[in-house]
Amino acid sequence: MYHIPVMPLEISQYLVNNSNGLYVDCTFGGGEHTSYLLKKFRDIKVITFDWDEDASKMFFEREKEFKNRVIFVRENFKNIKKTLFNMNVKKVDGILADIGVSSKQFDDLNRGFSFNSNILDMRMDKRNLLTAKEVVNFYSNEELANIFYKYGQEYKSKEIASAIIARRKRGIINTAYELQSIIASVKKYKKRINPATKVFQALRIFVNRELENLKILLSNVPELLNLNGRIVVISFHSLEDRIVKHDFKQNSVGGIYKILTKKVITASSEETKNNARSRSAKMRVAEKINV
């Protein structure tokens, strides 16, 4: 399967407040959330974004199933405002963002996200120029250490950066597999967690500018939502969750949002048994209460 969707029921309960409204799914992936919403609410319509070519292909494979109720745009969700404006859409009734990578992206060894990949790439959108290979092979010791620390909270960031620089003297680092071996020479396995986990997360976030994209998306949401429209964000690590929490709080203090999830929502124990990825999912929801 392309991707097992996390918390579909919870998302549908929170997101849809107008049963014949227009919604945005910022992260189509394999289209499972979009499909779930369309089946549950027969009169809603969805505009969906994804910048990945594979997601775009998936949309066209499933298009018939959506019966003209979905429009797909291959675009960075940070450009949501401009894209909706070009479609003559000024406001929507809800916005969903299930951020991060899909299982398909992660498991595909030709994408470079997983430890055994035979390339070093990590771009979700291949139209972007910066790859993990360029960062790992051409950034300075200090730049690498900063990236690993800032985006991976890697406490051995300096040692790992130095090991990469030393290894570079023997030639280009071409694969994710080589990179994880260099990291493993500096850091040991802990409770069966691959020692390269944090560095890989950091590189992925940096290459795709994930935190910046999320901040820009969130900054556009208030003016795009109708009154009582909702924003639902699912994130998978604390750096993202902190951004969402902060944004909702600011808007709530400003009288624009009411936060509907005082405590973050996590997947049920039944869901986490069937989908390991759902264990780290955190959902936050806010409703626009002021025009």
Ligand SMILES: C[S@@+](CC[C@H](N)C(=O)[O-])C[C@H]1O[C@@H](n2cnc3c(N)ncnc32)[C@H](O)[C@@H]1O
């Ligand atoms: C966790 S998956 C979403 C899975 C989807 N909800 C489903 O039901 O199949 C995240 C998706 O968001 C996309 N994505 C991540 N950041 C993006 C961005 N800035 N703009 C557009 N798409 C993005 C990825 O390409 C990936 O396909």
